[in-house]
Amino acid sequence: MNSFKETFSSFWKNLIGSEVAYSLECRIFNAVTIFAVFTASVNAIVNFCLGLVEFGFLMFPLIGVLFLCYYLSRYKGKLALAVGICALSFNLLCAGTYFEAAGSSGVNLFTFILIIFLLTIVCSRKQFWVWIPLNILLLIVLLTLEYMHPEWVKPLYENERHKLLDLAQTFFEIIFMMTVITVFMKNSYNKEKGLAEDRLIALQESNETKNKLFSIVAHDLKAPLASIENYLTLLNELELSDDEKARVKKGLLISTRQTSEMLENILLWSKDQMDGVLINLANINLHDTLNHTIGLQNNLATEKGISLNYEVNKDLAVVADPDMLQLIVRNLLNNAIKFSHEHGAITIRFEERPEQCLIIVSDNGIGVKESEKPFIFSLKSKGTYGTNHEKGVGLGLRLAQTYVGLQHGDIWFESVEGKGTVFYVGLPKG
Numbered sequence: 001m002n003s004f005k006e007t008f009s010s011f012w013k014n015l016i017g018s019e020v021a022y023s024l025e026c027r028i029f030n031a032v033t034i035f036a037v038f039t040a041s042v043n044a045i046v047n048f049c050l051g052l053v054e055f056g057f058l059m060f061p062l063i064g065v066l067f068l069c070y071y072l073s074r075y076k077g078k079l080a081l082a083v084g085i086c087a088l089s090f091n092l093l094c095a096g097t098y099f100e101a102a103g104s105s106g107v108n109l110f111t112f113i114l115i116i117f118l119l120t121i122v123c124s125r126k127q128f129w130v131w132i133p134l135n136i137l138l139l140i141v142l143l144t145l146e147y148m149h150p151e152w153v154k155p156l157y158e159n160e161r162h163k164l165l166d167l168a169q170t171f172f173e174i175i176f177m178m179t180v181i182t183v184f185m186k187n188s189y190n191k192e193k194g195l196a197e198d199r200l201i202a203l204q205e206s207n208e209t210k211n212k213l214f215s216i217v218a219h220d221l222k223a224p225l226a227s228i229e230n231y232l233t234l235l236n237e238l239e240l241s242d243d244e245k246a247r248v249k250k251g252l253l254i255s256t257r258q259t260s261e262m263l264e265n266i267l268l269w270s271k272d273q274m275d276g277v278l279i280n281l282a283n284i285n286l287h288d289t290l291n292h293t294i295g296l297q298n299n300l301a302t303e304k305g306i307s308l309n310y311e312v313n314k315d316l317a318v319v320a321d322p323d324m325l326q327l328i329v330r331n332l333l334n335n336a337i338k339f340s341h342e343h344g345a346i347t348i349r350f351e352e353r354p355e356q357c358l359i360i361v362s363d364n365g366i367g368v369k370e371s372e373k374p375f376i377f378s379l380k381s382k383g384t385y386g387t388n389h390e391k392g393v394g395l396g397l398r399l400a401q402t403y404v405g406l407q408h409g410d411i412w413f414e415s416v417e418g419k420g421t422v423f424y425v426g427l428p429k430g
Helices: 002-016 023-051 053-076 079-095 108-122 124-150 160-220 224-236 244-273 286-301 322-338 370-375 395-406
Strands: 280-284 307-311 316-319 343-352 358-365 410-418 421-426
Touching: 002 023, 023 053, 023 079, 023 108, 023 160, 023 322, 053 079, 079 124, 108 124, 108 160, 124 280, 160 395, 280 286, 280 322, 286 307, 286 322, 286 343, 307 395, 316 322, 322 343, 322 358, 322 395, 322 421, 395 410, 395 421
Parallel strands: 307 343
Antiparallel strands: 280 316, 343 358, 358 421, 410 421
16 A cells, blocks of 8 residues: 555656645646646537537647646746646637626636635746736626626526536535645645745754854863963973973973864864765775774873774775875764773774674773763763863764765664763675
8 A cells, every 4th residue: 555655656646746846836737737637538528418519629628728828837847837728728718718607607606716816826927917817807808898798698407407507517526635735735844834934944043053063162262272372481481490391391292182183073064065075986905995094093002101902903894085084083983082091991803693794892981871971972962071181073974874874784882871882883885
């Protein structure tokens, strides 16, 4: 049942045009012309059955006009022209057959109501102020002429039963079309409203993210710049011993390195937001790709008195983007170093699973608070400081999650506050 519904929905969307490529007015007009072709065909059959042969034959050129208007709107993008041709054709048909089709006692009044209803929906603002007044004026003229010359009205039906059948059939057709169009408009409106609300929420989240980033950057750039300024001031005003210079230089190096890493993540995130993410998947060897990155992080861990254990498995391969993978592992190791105490231990290892290869980064650091776990991969988490008061923007894990997803992988973590954290990155096997 669901398969049939999906197939029909896809078929119908192809008939009237997609929501992306066509406006709501255009899609409504396309749907109306399709319904009108079906209705005109039914009217032709009914008219022949009621003995109204000439009115039955009138339906054939009308069907041709409807097909033309559908073609112009759906495939040529000329909605205004299609609406104009359709409005002119229906008005000429209704006006030309008004007195021959029993005047106000026939079905033409119903048709005028439908025409005005449809034009109100699908016309552009400029067309609206042309066609709607013309339709109303035409109907007033026809009713006035009928009032002044009732003898012009010719009987159409052989008996009251035929009249009832024709009126009932036309009435229900028009009610059906008006109901379907109204429901279609309501559903489209609700869908557009939902999309607009989603876009608003996304925009608000984006603005909150940017505001947080600017706030953090403005705050955190002050520290290294102030440190550099103070160091230069000390050099000019005081005589420092070699040991004092070494300590100051080491502090400055750590501070500027953290700032550099922070700015690198911010620049990557900003570039992705503006230009989109380019991904180049390839079959790569994990050890060959990550060995240099792990070596650099090992130097940083050693400076903090942390041991970084690398359990080598040189044979495992994955399908991944090498640059993205290096950034992911670099951020995970940076995170582990940041939240590990001096003399702590970090382990990175690879593990083969039936469909994935896992990259596992574990530490015995301070862990993650329960209240922070739901927000670990977002910028909604509160700013946290490392064991040596290292400060970060929080973009590292956010970028890692985004890039893992783009490589058709998974990322998750386990953590116990005060005991440490384990991050898992699963990627397709190469």
